[in-house]
Amino acid sequence: MCESKKAQADLRTGLALPVERCNYLHRYLVPRLSERLHPDAKRAHYAVAALIAARPRSAREATAHEAKGARALADWHLRPNLGAALAEGARKGVLKPDSAEGDLHLMARQSSEAIHPRLPALTRHLLTGGVAIDWAVMLEDLSWWNRKRDIIATRWLESYFRVSDAHGDSGIEDQTPKSSEENN
16 A cells, blocks of 8 residues: 555555544545444554554665565464564663653553554654564554553553563562572
8 A cells, every 4th residue: 555655645644633534544445444344443444554654764664674574473462562662662772761661651541542643653763763563463452442451551561571571671670589598
């Protein structure tokens, strides 16, 4: 869909907007979406299409290169979600760890109406810094956000801390009580 400059420009006009205000996106998305699609899922499709079209050039080129040798992970929950992307951004210095974690905690408490407007700047910042976004996972998470927010937010937070901890970035000191032998 994003191969022509006109299509990219049209799709970008939908950034952070509800479906009802995405007049230029209908041409591209209506033929591909079911008429019976839940409104939350429809909004997610429009949002992700706009986010993909708005990727910086460097991210578009990197995605095209990665797609040639990519293999889909068998387990959906092993694929990186927004929490993992934020942790990777903090690890690479794209975001400050406290800011990344704070953004994640804030989004975990918000409705999709509050999250959608935040995503364009956040994803652009991550992509510009070389952090990949798994758009299929983002689409699925946004589609279900209003109905399964707590489950998705927990998965994002768990992914954030797993990725952070895997790189030694958790910032948490070991609080395990020492045995009496270690204290002597």
